[in-house]
Amino acid sequence: MERIARLRVADRVTVQRFAVVMVGLHFLTGVSHGLTHELFDVSLLWWQALIVVLAVLLGPLVGALLVWRDRLLLGGWVLFVTLTVAFVFELLAHFVISHPGNPDYIGAVGAGQTAFAGTAAAAVLTDLLGIVAGICCLLAARNETQ
Numbered sequence: 001m002e003r004i005a006r007l008r009v010a011d012r013v014t015v016q017r018f019a020v021v022m023v024g025l026h027f028l029t030g031v032s033h034g035l036t037h038e039l040f041d042v043s044l045l046w047w048q049a050l051i052v053v054l055a056v057l058l059g060p061l062v063g064a065l066l067v068w069r070d071r072l073l074l075g076g077w078v079l080f081v082t083l084t085v086a087f088v089f090e091l092l093a094h095f096v097i098s099h100p101g102n103p104d105y106i107g108a109v110g111a112g113q114t115a116f117a118g119t120a121a122a123a124v125l126t127d128l129l130g131i132v133a134g135i136c137c138l139l140a141a142r143n144e145t146q
Helices: 002-039 046-068 072-096 113-145
Strands: none
Touching: 002 046, 002 072, 002 113, 046 072, 046 113, 072 113
């Protein structure tokens, strides 16, 4: 029985580290994509900026902090929800919705389209990795209560 308890603690630490590393990677990718927004003069509408601040930047950082502070269940939910919002938003804004009112669409960016598209794709990918990290936290928290 003691061996099983040690295994669960190791799994918890592994999940915590995975979540924090994924959020760090997500944050770095978000900053690099934000720089391409600035560099190629791709502005956001007020509501898009609000989503970026809350769901792309602050939410995952709060979730990672909660996970690191042994609040796996709450942190896992924060990661899962905020990064799902970020994923849907970034996927739609960058790759799906193409109209004159969406300056964020890849095709609307003139010079620097390759850099912008590359960092946008990386941002969407790290959103997915963060969602997986959130799910791992939720599963680890569930296993601890059983």
